[in-house]
Amino acid sequence: MKMDVRPPMLAAEQLTVHVGRRDVLRELNITVQPGDTLVILGRNGAGKTTLLHTLAGLREAARGLVLLSGQPYAAWPRGHEACLRGLLAQSQPDFFSASVLETALVGRHPYLGRWDWESPEDEAIALAALASMGLEGFAERQVPTLSGGERQRLAIAALLAQRPRLYLLDEPLAHLDLHHQVAVLDHFQELAAEGAGVVMVLHDINLAARYASHVLLLDGEGGHVFGPARDVLTTERLSGAFGHPLRAVADGAQTLFIPA
Amino acid sequence: MNGGTMAHGHTATRNASGGMPSQRRRAARVLAGLVLAALAAFVWSLTAGALPVGFGDLLGALGGGDGSMEADIIRSLRLPRAVAAFACGGLLALAGALMQVLLRNPLADPYVLGISGGAAVGALGAILAGATSGWIDGGAFIGALGATLLVFGLAHGDGSWTQTRLLLTGVIVAAGCGAAVALMLSLAPEGRVKGMLFWLMGDASGATRPWPALGLLVIGLASVLPFARELNLLSRGEITARALGVRTTRLRGLVYGLGSLLTAVAVTTVGSVGFVGLIVPHLVRLAIGNDQRLLLPAATLAGGVLLCAADTAARTVVAPIQLPVGVLTALIGVPVFLFLLARHPR
Numbered sequence: 232m233k234m235d236v237r238p239p240m241l242a243a244e245q246l247t248v249h250v251g252r253r254d255v256l257r258e259l260n261i262t263v264q265p266g267d268t269l270v271i272l273g274r275n276g277a278g279k280t281t282l283l284h285t286l287a288g289l290r291e292a293a294r295g296l297v298l299l300s301g302q303p304y305a306a307w308p309r310g311h312e313a314c315l316r317g318l319l320a321q322s323q324p325d326f327f328s329a330s331v332l333e334t335a336l337v338g339r340h341p342y343l344g345r346w347d348w349e350s351p352e353d354e355a356i357a358l359a360a361l362a363s364m365g366l367e368g369f370a371e372r373q374v375p376t377l378s379g380g381e382r383q384r385l386a387i388a389a390l391l392a393q394r395p396r397l398y399l400l401d402e403p404l405a406h407l408d409l410h411h412q413v414a415v416l417d418h419f420q421e422l423a424a425e426g427a428g429v430v431m432v433l434h435d436i437n438l439a440a441r442y443a444s445h446v447l448l449l450d451g452e453g454g455h456v457f458g459p460a461r462d463v464l465t466t467e468r469l470s471g472a473f474g475h476p477l478r479a480v481a482d483g484a485q486t487l488f489i490p491a
Numbered sequence: 492m493n494g495g496t497m498a499h500g501h502t503a504t505r506n507a508s509g510g511m512p513s514q515r516r517r518a519a520r521v522l523a524g525l526v527l528a529a530l531a532a533f534v535w536s537l538t539a540g541a542l543p544v545g546f547g548d549l550l551g552a553l554g555g556g557d558g559s560m561e562a563d564i565i566r567s568l569r570l571p572r573a574v575a576a577f578a579c580g581g582l583l584a585l586a587g588a589l590m591q592v593l594l595r596n597p598l599a600d601p602y603v604l605g606i607s608g609g610a611a612v613g614a615l616g617a618i619l620a621g622a623t624s625g626w627i628d629g630g631a632f633i634g635a636l637g638a639t640l641l642v643f644g645l646a647h648g649d650g651s652w653t654q655t656r657l658l659l660t661g662v663i664v665a666a667g668c669g670a671a672v673a674l675m676l677s678l679a680p681e682g683r684v685k686g687m688l689f690w691l692m693g694d695a696s697g698a699t700r701p702w703p704a705l706g707l708l709v710i711g712l713a714s715v716l717p718f719a720r721e722l723n724l725l726s727r728g729e730i731t732a733r734a735l736g737v738r739t740t741r742l743r744g745l746v747y748g749l750g751s752l753l754t755a756v757a758v759t760t761v762g763s764v765g766f767v768g769l770i771v772p773h774l775v776r777l778a779i780g781n782d783q784r785l786l787l788p789a790a791t792l793a794g795g796v797l798l799c800a801a802d803t804a805a806r807t808v809v810a811p812i813q814l815p816v817g818v819l820t821a822l823i824g825v826p827v828f829l830f831l832l833a834r835h836p837r
Binding site: 309 | 596723724734
């Protein structure tokens with residue numbers, strides 16, 4: 232019985248994504264279930280960000296469907312989709328100065344009514360999100376005084392304060408040092424273990440291999456491979472998709488991919 | 492999610508000080524202070540002048556008047572002028588704050604999209620044609636709306652909507668209007684040039700019908716305040732705002748349309764008074780931050796206070812000569828702005 236089955240958190244059905252007049256991705260079919268971590272890999276300009284924005288409902292699909300918990304975005308009551316899925320954008324421009332706490336509180340917007348102000352609970356959630364990104368004690372700082380990596384962690388904290396069930400992350404590791412790269416991925420791994428869905432664009436194949444349950448590899452010309460990480464991450468496929476030969480090196484239980 | 496422990500100490504101190512979150516109490520304090528400043532500006536504006544009036548007489552005159560000359564001057568000259576200055580200062584500051592969010596540029600002002608240029612072409616054209624004050628106002632309003640529609644049409648020609656393109660189109664249309672204004676000034680007969688220059692610099696002395704401007708100010712503020720938190724998100728960028736559920740296209744349309752209308756009415760009423768729309772939102776932002784829920788009403792009140800006070804100064808400091816109020820706001824505004832810019836290198 233179809234009625235008894237919970238729909239996947241996110242599904243793309245025969246999804247075609249275009250940039251200008253060019254189809255960068257044709258007839259994509261994916262599903263993301265609670266606990267999944269899907270990593271999107273592909274060369275520059277392959278349409279990764281465009282796909283992520285389409286999956287986030289911010290961009291019309293050329294053809295095909297995007298379903299969030301079984302319904303197209305248009306079918307959700309306006310604003311409710313922001314309680315279900317959150318997007319970490321590739322860059323966080325700051326046109327006006329704001330404090331770190333104000334910036335993290337932005338994530339609480341979907342839960343507030345038109346005339347509501349943030350409650351002490353909202354503030355506690357935002358402060359906890361900041362702490363989880365190693366930004367405790369930063370609440371009163373002005374954003375322009377932060378380093379690039381601190382700003383990136385602040386953007387992630389704002390997304391965590393949003394508390395969606397599905398996280399769409401566009402290059403979450405940008406500007407982060409090695410320690411924070413692993414800390415951020417560990418954090419999302421924990422969230423996935425607690426039942427969240429995670430879809431992220433990464434450039435580091437080895438971190439993808441370590442954290443992904445599924446991989447979507449884009450070739451930028453419409454073609455793609457989707458499947459369990461183990462099946463997709465092969466030297467042959469990666470070399471083809473990135474247009475650069477790769478070599479696999481065994482290191483104990485894991486395989487590392489290095490440019491040849 | 493982890494890391495909840497450190498949050499509690501902070502929250503507890505906030506809860507201990509009352510049920511209302513501290514930001515709201517601060518907002519109430521700031522706005523109350525500005526309302527008092529507005530009352531003070533009105534009292535000064537109504538009592539000061541060639542015929543000083545005591546506070547007691549002022550209340551009597553406002554309460555109905557006894558037919559005295561003081562009452563007559565206050566009710567038919569000073570009150571409309573003070574209301575016009577306050578309303579237009581508020582309109583310009585609110586429009587400036589909205590344009591700064593729309594263009595995501597803290598240096599935008601209400602005139603950045605060519606509105607004052609269009610109004611100047613309309614008003615000076617009317618003066619040149621020998622029109623009376625009603626037609627000058629009409630010409631200014633038509634010119635302002637014409638420039639708005641022109642910029643909108645040109646910047647949106649292919650349906651795209653980028654800040655840069657809007658800004659560039661506005662600047663170019665304003666430059667074109669500037670050339671037309673210079674042409675009209677050089678062609679104008681001697682006797683009309685002074686009136687034209689006063690209009691260009693901004694002047695509240697001819698403002699006899701201030702109530703539409705005040706009404707629009709109230710309506711304008713009331714119609715953006717429900718969207719204030721969404722404007723906060725819009726000022727952080729299109730993608731962020733949309734990802735959090737804001738209908739940005741509709742919101743930007745509202746901000747653009749309303750900002751243009753407010754500016755057009757202000758320019759029609761007191762001419763193109765400079766710097767209020769740029770300086771006031773900027774100053775208020777430096778003082779209290781960029782939360783539009785507080786910034787929009789605070790900037791509106793502060794703009795009204797500034798222009799009302801500047802206009803009173805303009806007609807009293809070198810009395811009986813009356814200065815165009817725009818000269819005073821620019822003379823105050825330029826150094827203040829340069830100081831702020833030097834103090835906050837961004």
